[in-house]
Amino acid sequence: MSSDLFQYLSLSEAAVQLDIHPFDIARYLSIQKGGMPVELRLSQQQISQIAEGMGLQNWWSEPMTLEEEDPKRLLVRELARRILEADWSYPTRADNLNRGLSGQEYTFVRRLINAFIKCELLLPKSTLTGLVIQKGTHAQWRDTLEAIVSGTEFPTEIASVMQ
Amino acid sequence: MSVITERSDLVSQLKQAQDWGDQQANHWEQKQSELKRTIQQTEQEIERLKKRLIELNAQQIDLETQANRRESEVSNRMRQAISQGLRAGAQTLETRELLLQRQRKVRLQRVDNIVKEPKFQQKIAEFRQFQDTQSQLAELPASYRNAILQHHKLVQKELEPIFMAADQPLPKTDKPAKSIGVVASIEPDFIQPEAMAILIPVPFEMYSSPSAGIDSLQQIFAYRCVGAVTSALRKIGLSEVSVNYGDHKGYLSIQVWLDGKKLNGDIRQSISLEFQQMRDYASELQAVRLGMEVTWLPPELLDEGEEL
Numbered sequence A: 001m002s003s004d005l006f007q008y009l010s011l012s013e014a015a016v017q018l019d020i021h022p023f024d025i026a027r028y029l030s031i032q033k034g035g036m037p038v039e040l041r042l043s044q045q046q047i048s049q050i051a052e053g054m055g056l057q058n059w060w061s062e063p064m065t066l067e068e069e070d071p072k073r074l075l076v077r078e079l080a081r082r083i084l085e086a087d088w089s090y091p092t093r094a095d096n097l098n099r100g101l102s103g104q105e106y107t108f109v110r111r112l113i114n115a116f117i118k119c120e121l122l123l124p125k126s127t128l129t130g131l132v133i134q135k136g137t138h139a140q141w142r143d144t145l146e147a148i149v150s151g152t153e154f155p156t157e158i159a160s161v162m163q
Numbered sequence B: 001m002s003v004i005t006e007r008s009d010l011v012s013q014l015k016q017a018q019d020w021g022d023q024q025a026n027h028w029e030q031k032q033s034e035l036k037r038t039i040q041q042t043e044q045e046i047e048r049l050k051k052r053l054i055e056l057n058a059q060q061i062d063l064e065t066q067a068n069r070r071e072s073e074v075s076n077r078m079r080q081a082i083s084q085g086l087r088a089g090a091q092t093l094e095t096r097e098l099l100l101q102r103q104r105k106v107r108l109q110r111v112d113n114i115v116k117e118p119k120f121q122q123k124i125a126e127f128r129q130f131q132d133t134q135s136q137l138a139e140l141p142a143s144y145r146n147a148i149l150q151h152h153k154l155v156q157k158e159l160e161p162i163f164m165a166a167d168q169p170l171p172k173t174d175k176p177a178k179s180i181g182v183v184a185s186i187e188p189d190f191i192q193p194e195a196m197a198i199l200i201p202v203p204f205e206m207y208s209s210p211s212a213g214i215d216s217l218q219q220i221f222a223y224r225c226v227g228a229v230t231s232a233l234r235k236i237g238l239s240e241v242s243v244n245y246g247d248h249k250g251y252l253s254i255q256v257w258l259d260g261k262k263l264n265g266d267i268r269q270s271i272s273l274e275f276q277q278m279r280d281y282a283s284e285l286q287a288v289r290l291g292m293e294v295t296w297l298p299p300e301l302l303d304e305g306e307e308l
Helices: A011-018 A022-030 A044-053 A071-085 A094-098 A103-118 A141-150 A156-162 B009-115 B118-139 B142-158 B160-167 B217-235 B267-281 B283-287
Strands: A122-127 A130-135 B178-187 B195-203 B242-248 B251-257 B290-296
Touching (some): A011 A022, A011 A044, A022 A044, A071 A103, A103 A156, B009 B160, B009 B178, B009 B290, B118 B142, B178 B267, B267 B290
């Protein structure tokens, strides 16, 4: 068989590889120069270009460093640490914030991100390729995040998700 | 001797006055009775007309009721037509899926036939060897690595006929062309729209539970529709819009919240052009001779409505 010579992936397969929704890849490809490919099959090189062009990041690729017995509190504190250490010169895709997690952890962090948005530690913005997140407008942004990281104080919106 | 008594002028004058009075009395009495009769006739006519008016008003109400019922019936039939159209579209995608698989096999067979040619065998073996060891290239000394890469380029060049065959568009089926109906709706109007929905005949699960593997025709159609909508929005200057995906009776609805944003162009035209481009250039759709037709309908027709 010749198929192994070419190593093309379908858009669905590329989406699984990049841990992103296939619709988001379709949206991204449609606004690139030349639009969507004539045939929806992607080489490994194209997939790498998509990942770079879309600014895909895996916020949970690095191991958790904080010490915490309660798994929910650990995720909250770790997420706050990652937000605090992130480069906010540019917005980041919303799905970057939970990429690398799965199952209950994934669901919990998704809810958590909404809570961070509610208390203005994160600011969402809709774009043609999906939701992006910017640094929030909270007046005590750094202090509040540091308090969460240290586990001394949690804003009400975040505490309610932890229960 | 009798004396002839002549009537005095006084009496004559009085008599004349009396006679005139009597005549006048008769005349006015006649006039009055005529008028009375006319009034009576007119009153009877008014009564008749009033009754007629009541009848006509009742007829009007009846007609309005019937018209409303008819309008509602038309809406229900339109909703039913939408459901049937979407179902037919979904069925077409399912049946043409088999054709797409066949056309993929046809192309693959053509490539396989070239791959089997003896003159390529050695180069194919070298190409596969390169693929297998590619990840270890970085560990090799630069001079050795460069030599391998240069040789690989030569191998690739010699295998060009195979790559060209693999890059050919999918062959077209000889089956008759079919068109898929897509429903589009905008609210409240095209000038300053608040929301837009594009309803396509693929299951909502394409969004809610995306699956991996080789893309089916339904998946390709969904991805291309999502892409077409995105591109259309960009071309009319909308870059910060919220796009959501809804479940409309099991089908996928692409929902765009426009919030009355200023448009740099006609949204209908932009959407139509993108779908036209998709029909004309997408290899998979061309291969199975599948077109699509966007129909703009009022948003109320996408509501639940009454069942027929």
